[in-house]
Amino acid sequence: MLQYAKSLLGSWWSGKRSHDDEEGDDGPDQKRSRSDNSEDETRHRIRVSNFNKHDWKKVKKYLLELGCKTMSKSPKWDYGIITASSEEEALDMMKKLENAKFKGKLLKSVHIREAKEDYEKRMEKAHNRKNGGRKAQKQAEEDTRTPAEKLADQVTPLYKLPYDEQLKKKNSKGVSVMAKLKWQLANIPKSDRTERAMKETEWARGKGRFPCRMEDPIPSPDINGYRTKCEFTIGKDLEGKPTVGFLLGLYKLGITAVLDPKDCLNVPDIAKRIASYMQDYIRESEFPVYDRVEQNGVWRTLMTKTQRTGEVMVVIQMKTADLTEEQVANEKKKLIEFWNSLQEKPEDERVTVTTLLFQAWDGASNGMTDKAPIEVLTGDGIVHEELLGCKFRISSSAFFQVNTPAAEVLYTKCAEWCRINKDKKTTLLDLCCGTGTIGITMAKSVDRVIGIEMVPEAIEDAKLNAAINNITNVTYYANKVEDKIDVIGGANNEDIVAVLDPPRNGVHSSVIQTLRGSKVNRIIYISCDSKQALGNFFTLCKASSKKVPGEPFRPSRAVTIDLFPHSDHCELMVEFVRGEYLKDLEQDEVAKDTEKKIEDLQKEQDEINPEEEAVTDVEAGASTSADVEDVKEDISVTEVKEEVEVKEDSILA
Numbered sequence: 001m002l003q004y005a006k007s008l009l010g011s012w013w014s015g016k017r018s019h020d021d022e023e024g025d026d027g028p029d030q031k032r033s034r035s036d037n038s039e040d041e042t043r044h045r046i047r048v049s050n051f052n053k054h055d056w057k058k059v060k061k062y063l064l065e066l067g068c069k070t071m072s073k074s075p076k077w078d079y080g081i082i083t084a085s086s087e088e089e090a091l092d093m094m095k096k097l098e099n100a101k102f103k104g105k106l107l108k109s110v111h112i113r114e115a116k117e118d119y120e121k122r123m124e125k126a127h128n129r130k131n132g133g134r135k136a137q138k139q140a141e142e143d144t145r146t147p148a149e150k151l152a153d154q155v156t157p158l159y160k161l162p163y164d165e166q167l168k169k170k171n172s173k174g175v176s177v178m179a180k181l182k183w184q185l186a187n188i189p190k191s192d193r194t195e196r197a198m199k200e201t202e203w204a205r206g207k208g209r210f211p212c213r214m215e216d217p218i219p220s221p222d223i224n225g226y227r228t229k230c231e232f233t234i235g236k237d238l239e240g241k242p243t244v245g246f247l248l249g250l251y252k253l254g255i256t257a258v259l260d261p262k263d264c265l266n267v268p269d270i271a272k273r274i275a276s277y278m279q280d281y282i283r284e285s286e287f288p289v290y291d292r293v294e295q296n297g298v299w300r301t302l303m304t305k306t307q308r309t310g311e312v313m314v315v316i317q318m319k320t321a322d323l324t325e326e327q328v329a330n331e332k333k334k335l336i337e338f339w340n341s342l343q344e345k346p347e348d349e350r351v352t353v354t355t356l357l358f359q360a361w362d363g364a365s366n367g368m369t370d371k372a373p374i375e376v377l378t379g380d381g382i383v384h385e386e387l388l389g390c391k392f393r394i395s396s397s398a399f400f401q402v403n404t405p406a407a408e409v410l411y412t413k414c415a416e417w418c419r420i421n422k423d424k425k426t427t428l429l430d431l432c433c434g435t436g437t438i439g440i441t442m443a444k445s446v447d448r449v450i451g452i453e454m455v456p457e458a459i460e461d462a463k464l465n466a467a468i469n470n471i472t473n474v475t476y477y478a479n480k481v482e483d484k485i486d487v488i489g490g491a492n493n494e495d496i497v498a499v500l501d502p503p504r505n506g507v508h509s510s511v512i513q514t515l516r517g518s519k520v521n522r523i524i525y526i527s528c529d530s531k532q533a534l535g536n537f538f539t540l541c542k543a544s545s546k547k548v549p550g551e552p553f554r555p556s557r558a559v560t561i562d563l564f565p566h567s568d569h570c571e572l573m574v575e576f577v578r579g580e581y582l583k584d585l586e587q588d589e590v591a592k593d594t595e596k597k598i599e600d601l602q603k604e605q606d607e608i609n610p611e612e613e614a615v616t617d618v619e620a621g622a623s624t625s626a627d628v629e630d631v632k633e634d635i636s637v638t639e640v641k642e643e644v645e646v647k648e649d650s651i652l653a
């Protein structure tokens with residue numbers, strides 16, 4: 001039956017990443033659930049290899065006969081993966097494979113011992129990786145910073161710089177990304193240098209390193225205590241006392257100690273006070289705090305949304321698996337009483353929680369999750385925020401910009417750049433619209449707004465927000481933008497402008513391709529991670545092809561707007577235009593002014609050198625963005641590097 005199989009090598013499978021990268025014949029859904037699994041599950045996989053890859057069917061049949069139930073293999077793989085439901089089952093299967101010997105013909109031997117050693121080696125490596133490797137461990141030993149300084153460096157890494165220096169630093173990132181975009185567009189691979197492609201990107205080979213005007217960076221109106229949303233970890237401090245705050249380093253580096261947030265510059269006083277009360281509460285509690293390593297204990301996470309309307313949402317997350325229903329019910333009652341009692345405190349100690357929510361979460365992932373329901377204990381489960389004269393309701397899981405005054409600055413600038421012509425019937429596409437803020441604040445100046453957002457609760461909020469603000473010309477879709485972008489075809493107004501405000505890693509390249517093939521002639525792209533947006537920018541502007549049809553866009557202006565003082569994050573907003581809007585661009589004395597600014601910047605910081613870094617950056621930008629294929633194809637990047645992200649942990653929205 002397995003005449004052609006040469007041998008079968010059983011080995012524990014712990015190379016989680018490469019497995020997840022490849023799609024097996026068990027389909028994308030299983031693939032997704034696999035990547036959600038805990039590390040333990042990687043121990044239940046056995047890799048079989050060294051057979052003729054066309055013989056998989058025969059190998060599979062034989063393995064089924066041996067009692068292996070779940071297995072997968074992609075056509076590209078020269079190995080198969082058997083998945084067992086427990087470690088015992090995996091061991092049992094390994095034994096069977098060893099004993100099978102394939103009648104001396106098909107598989108000569110199964111090297112169980114070697115496989116186990118291999119597994120142990122991998123686990124040791126994984127352990128070292130988890131602790132940041134030897135170098136990181138050594139650095140940790142030599143670190144003389146106080147715990148408060150370490151936390152500040154982690155949560156607000158720029159806090160030591162004066163604010164105008166922080167702004168310059170953040171701006172230079174945006175400048176660098178835009179310069180790289182120009183460099184990449186100018187350098188078409190030889191194989192793609194058709195006459196048309198060269199003509200379409202000719203502008204990028206023009207003088208100067210910068211592709212468009214870069215406006216002066218815009219500061220945040222509030223520099224301290226601006227975060228309206230905070231997610232606190234509940235754990236133990238360095239002395240082992242139950243604490244509500246932030247992890248003192250990255251969990252993936254093995255750090256589990258939590259420090260209270262009292263010195264964190266971006267956390268508002270009200271959130272600090274809530275965290276401190278919660279800390280008092282859990283220190284009195286009969287239940288232990290959750291231990292991330294052992295995965296036991298009860299108190300896990302505290303989330304606050306503290307808006308400038310004065311409304312306060314508190315969400316408490318517990319692991320309830322080890323409690324009885326009665327214990328959980330009692331605890332909820334106690335929590336309600338506790339938070340209500342705080343309203344009676346003197347004004348300077350008072351906290352008025354307008355809505356208290358509760359999440360039971362027994363899974364392995366840390367932080368608030370959308371995999372478990374959130375129960376409303378008091379109030380109506382939402383908070384409101386006021387922004388640019390409009391009122392917005394925000395549910396617990398919906399995205400809302402965490403710095404309200406700075407968001408007003410961002411949205412005002414975005415509306416200005418949309419250049420709405422009152423004499424034309426205009427459709428505004430609000431792509432990745434969240435709770436509808438951008439579209440609603442602009443709805444009165446356009447004929448129609450179309451909003452697309454993948455979180456259904458956010459779309460519910462958006463619809464209610466439109467109603468609260470008497471806006472009737474909006475249509476919302478609770479979909480992934482890549483699945484619904486075809487609605488552009490139905491937008492028959494004279495003018496269509498798109499605002500694209502995606503998550504950190506950008507949008508799927510199919511969204512950009514559809515925009516390229518549509519009537520849209522200007523796009524305002526708002527990115528909170530400019531490096532990762534580079535892949536999308538590139539696809540918007542590269543020479544046309546079968547896959548990416550339509551006239552390429554060109555960046556016409558860019559600006560960094562700081563929504564996150566003291567952190568190293570910043571919004572980069574870029575206007576891309578084509579068609580009639582290019583006229584303005586050509587008249588604009590774009591480059592001169594900006595080139596001068598870049599030169600000044602470069603003198604101060606030696607960061608802007610696109611030629612040296614460009615390929616790496618395309619890889620980094622693409623590795624997590626959906627444009628990976630485009631970039632690989634167009635810049636001939638064959639290997640996509642994994643980007644290691646060492647940033648803020650639980651405080652990030």
Ligand SMILES: C[S@@+](CC[C@H](N)C(=O)[O-])C[C@H]1O[C@@H](n2cnc3c(N)ncnc32)[C@H](O)[C@@H]1O
Pocket residue numbers: 399400401431432433434435436437438452453454455458479480481482501502503504528
């Ligand atoms: C940076 S937020 C912007 C939200 C909104 N524009 C605002 O300013 O409040 C990005 C939004 O994109 C949504 N999102 C992420 N991936 C998406 C996708 N593939 N399709 C549609 N929406 C997506 C997120 O849920 C989030 O609400």
